[in-house]
Amino acid sequence: MTLLLDAFTVAAVLAGLLFFVAGTAGLLRFPDTASRLHALTKADHLGLGLIVLGLAAQAESAGGVLRLFAVWALVLLSSAASGPILARLARRGGAGG
Amino acid sequence: MTAGHLADLLIAAAILALALGVVLARQVFTAVALFVAFGLLMGFAWVRLEALDVALTEAAIGAGLSGLLLLGAARRLARTGAPVDEKPPRRAQVVAIGIACATVTAALGAAILALPDPAPSLAPMVVASLPALDLGNPVTGVLMGFRALDTLLEAAVLALAVIGIWALTPNRAWGGAPGWTQPRATEGPLALLARLLPPFGIVVAAHVLWVGADAPGGKFQAAAILAAMWLLPWMAGLAAPPPTGAAWLRAAVAVGPLAFILAGFGGLLLEGAFLAYAPGAAKATILAVEVVLTGSIAVALALLVLGPAVAR
Numbered sequence: 001m002t003l004l005l006d007a008f009t010v011a012a013v014l015a016g017l018l019f020f021v022a023g024t025a026g027l028l029r030f031p032d033t034a035s036r037l038h039a040l041t042k043a044d045h046l047g048l049g050l051i052v053l054g055l056a057a058q059a060e061s062a063g064g065v066l067r068l069f070a071v072w073a074l075v076l077l078s079s080a081a082s083g084p085i086l087a088r089l090a091r092r093g094g095a096g097g
Numbered sequence: 098m099t100a101g102h103l104a105d106l107l108i109a110a111a112i113l114a115l116a117l118g119v120v121l122a123r124q125v126f127t128a129v130a131l132f133v134a135f136g137l138l139m140g141f142a143w144v145r146l147e148a149l150d151v152a153l154t155e156a157a158i159g160a161g162l163s164g165l166l167l168l169g170a171a172r173r174l175a176r177t178g179a180p181v182d183e184k185p186p187r188r189a190q191v192v193a194i195g196i197a198c199a200t201v202t203a204a205l206g207a208a209i210l211a212l213p214d215p216a217p218s219l220a221p222m223v224v225a226s227l228p229a230l231d232l233g234n235p236v237t238g239v240l241m242g243f244r245a246l247d248t249l250l251e252a253a254v255l256a257l258a259v260i261g262i263w264a265l266t267p268n269r270a271w272g273g274a275p276g277w278t279q280p281r282a283t284e285g286p287l288a289l290l291a292r293l294l295p296p297f298g299i300v301v302a303a304h305v306l307w308v309g310a311d312a313p314g315g316k317f318q319a320a321a322i323l324a325a326m327w328l329l330p331w332m333a334g335l336a337a338p339p340p341t342g343a344a345w346l347r348a349a350v351a352v353g354p355l356a357f358i359l360a361g362f363g364g365l366l367l368e369g370a371f372l373a374y375a376p377g378a379a380k381a382t383i384l385a386v387e388v389v390l391t392g393s394i395a396v397a398l399a400l401l402v403l404g405p406a407v408a409r
Binding site: 074077078080081082083084085 | 285286287289290293294297
């Protein structure tokens, strides 16, 4: 059972890291602010979600699982808010490049 | 070399790279942005050193609050058009600065390498004396018990910082509300966040304060979260900051350090030493002081970010 859980954790965290790498590549390579934000907010959320999922399998208590998912939810909420704010600022300031 | 060592090396290298970036950045905003990232990575480093209390404080105060204050300063500089010296310094100047910096670095390195092994530590004494305070977290034991005077002065310094910032108020704005009025965000992400997050944030702050007795956490971290929860509705234009002339606001800033000082004199009367705690009452006294201090620190931190009163 532990082996199965460990394998699940490794697979999920690796998949999560893949999304982080993709998001970082997007942040570095995409041409303008909007698409960079897109790369960050989409890829990082999936990445963090997968990592949280993987780590939740290792949590010692139900409280730990809840806290992990709370972290994910809070990050989702805060960058769902900051993403559009940054996009709006970039459009107003014309700092697209 | 284990994976842990590899992670440590990566974190240390990233911290150095960011520190270099902060120093070399030509623009204030870039430097501040890199400084915030630097603070977050420092938090990681503290986690790796298993100093979770320091990590929390570094993330909340070092990266979050200081970053916010520096961003505000950068914005002010940009608006007032403060002169930026674009001329590169002369060669002799560069060499002198380089020699001075290298000397400091070498001295610090020598000091660290000259430390005896094992390093002198008061940790065993703290752990041995901790049961007297009824606390489970040795960091809180040190901050509120064995070195309480340091913490008292830290809390008092915050009140002085608020006074210092208020001293910048122009005469005609004295006693008015601090901070620029924000456009009211009735819809959109910021308004949603400002309505949704504070209840959760306040619960998290209370939790961080409460577990501080036995686990990583405490008043400064809780106060930083509370201050953020106050600043969020202000940023969304949903709440106006109170006028700096309000008596309750000034009392809120002062009451925490005052309560700490009163507890100190209580120790002087009952136990014969300033900030000594009566046996059996130590934990209750510490918790009571921490709760009041948290409120004061939160208000002070928020007022630091809000800045002096502005004329409207």
